[in-house]
Amino acid sequence: MRIEDTIKIAKRAVLEYKLCDSCLGRLFGMLGYNLSNAERGWTLKALLLMEAYNNLRVETDTIMLTALAASGFKPAEAALKKLGVAKTEEASCYLCEGLVSRLNELSMMCVKAGEEYEYETFQVGCNIPKSLLEREEKLWLNLGLTSSESIKSEITREIGKRIEGLAGKKYSLKDPDIILLVDVEKWRVTVIPRPVYIYGRYRKLVRGLPQSPWLYQPDSRVLYPTSIEELITKPLVRIADAKEAKLHAAGREDLDVRTLGSGRPFVVEIRNPKIRRINLEEVRRVVNEEAKGLVEIEDLKYVDRRVVPKLKAYAEIARKTYVARVKLGREVSENDLRGLEKAFRGAIIQQRTPSRVLGRRIDKVRRKVVHEVKVKALEPRLLELEITCQGGLYVKEFIHGDNGRTRPSVAEILDTSVEVESLDVVWIEEPAIVRSFIR
Numbered sequence: 001m002r003i004e005d006t007i008k009i010a011k012r013a014v015l016e017y018k019l020c021d022s023c024l025g026r027l028f029g030m031l032g033y034n035l036s037n038a039e040r041g042w043t044l045k046a047l048l049l050m051e052a053y054n055n056l057r058v059e060t061d062t063i064m065l066t067a068l069a070a071s072g073f074k075p076a077e078a079a080l081k082k083l084g085v086a087k088t089e090e091a092s093c094y095l096c097e098g099l100v101s102r103l104n105e106l107s108m109m110c111v112k113a114g115e116e117y118e119y120e121t122f123q124v125g126c127n128i129p130k131s132l133l134e135r136e137e138k139l140w141l142n143l144g145l146t147s148s149e150s151i152k153s154e155i156t157r158e159i160g161k162r163i164e165g166l167a168g169k170k171y172s173l174k175d176p177d178i179i180l181l182v183d184v185e186k187w188r189v190t191v192i193p194r195p196v197y198i199y200g201r202y203r204k205l206v207r208g209l210p211q212s213p214w215l216y217q218p219d220s221r222v223l224y225p226t227s228i229e230e231l232i233t234k235p236l237v238r239i240a241d242a243k244e245a246k247l248h249a250a251g252r253e254d255l256d257v258r259t260l261g262s263g264r265p266f267v268v269e270i271r272n273p274k275i276r277r278i279n280l281e282e283v284r285r286v287v288n289e290e291a292k293g294l295v296e297i298e299d300l301k302y303v304d305r306r307v308v309p310k311l312k313a314y315a316e317i318a319r320k321t322y323v324a325r326v327k328l329g330r331e332v333s334e335n336d337l338r339g340l341e342k343a344f345r346g347a348i349i350q351q352r353t354p355s356r357v358l359g360r361r362i363d364k365v366r367r368k369v370v371h372e373v374k375v376k377a378l379e380p381r382l383l384e385l386e387i388t389c390q391g392g393l394y395v396k397e398f399i400h401g402d403n404g405r406t407r408p409s410v411a412e413i414l415d416t417s418v419e420v421e422s423l424d425v426v427w428i429e430e431p432a433i434v435r436s437f438i439r
């Protein structure tokens with residue numbers, strides 16, 4: 001926009017609307033480097049004053065001077081006084097109605113509201129009354145402006161700058177610790193702390209402990225009135241002074257299956273934490289102490305929230321190793337056992353949804369890889385199987401065959417009934433992706 005056009009529009013803006021310096025300057029936000037909107041607005045008003053109150057002109061433009069004075073421009077007020085013209089009452093700004101002059105107050109409210117939270121970075125959000133946004137829209141339309149900065153953007157930016165100065169925190173659009181939500185209409189600030197994410201691995205040391213709180217009917221297989229989620233999250237909620245926490249695990253084991261070895265990867269999402277920098281070694285110690293041998297966690301680290309969806313997708317493909325104790329319907333020979341190992345070296349298993357979960361999951365066929373089965377005979381009809389397979393394989397069904405719904409199965413190859421006496425997960429491949437999301 002040429003400067004002549006800018007002045008022409010500024011002139012109309014001052015005559016038709018009483019605008020404070022900031023609101024006038026904001027209309028021309030694309031002009032001038034390193035000027036605040038208030039400085040830009042003041043400069044435009046000064047130019048209009050020079051044009052209106054010019055000793056070389058025959059007539060002084062008192063209408064413009066009056067409009068400038070009404071918009072709070074002090075030099076115009078002085079000029080009118082000198083000319084002996086009574087000035088009209090100073091009106092509050094047509095657009096912001098004085099809001100822009102109260103940004104210090106709002107910034108202080110933000111700092112105060114944030115005081116009970118631990119944070120380094122923040123973002124400012126702003127609820128602006130609808131009527132104000134409508135006035136802004138109308139103003140742009142009437143003056144034919146298409147690329148002005150919005151008042152919302154100025155308010156959040158200016159409050160952000162002030163908080164940085166007042167509290168020594170850093171404004172961050174990307175992944176801030178907290179969001180300070182300023183409600184201009186209710187004149188109130190709400191703090192929204194962003195969740196903290198902690199990665200780790202858990203071992204489930206007993207059978208009969210559910211992963212998440214048990215919501216089904218009373219079940220005789222549930223042996224403990226708690227859950228892995230509760231045992232891990234409860235101490236964390238307390239330590240972080242948070243509202244709640246959620247466990248996201250890379251898959252889940254059946255109720256009667258233990259997870260041993262290096263454990264199962266998980267991420268805990270701590271919601272509304274007041275404390276963000278937790279001593280993870282202390283967390284590990286406290287969780288393990290309070291879980292009293294039911295669960296153990298280790299290898300805790302802060303991660304990015306983007307790990308959560310990756311972790312879930314990952315559970316479907318990650319390699320796992322299980323150890324199963326199985327009882328056979330007949331005695332088998334050494335030959336049978338070697339045949340079993342051979343049959344499942346890199347085998348593709350076709351698995352229809354197990355009959356035991358059919359009510360809850362849709363019936364479909366999955367193809368999963370069994371990488372290896374190692375067999376040890378404990379007694380003539382009692383075997384220990386070490387099964388390494390792709391994530392998502394229903395291992396019990398792979399063993400007993402689920403009436404032919406899983407093929408081939410251990411039962412099919414041995415040509416006898418096979419009963420699973422106990423099952424443990426002993427190894428879960430660690431997702432490499434976690435490393436790139438460590439904070």
Ligand SMILES: [Zn+2]
Nearest residue numbers: 020023093096
């Ligand atoms: Zn204003």
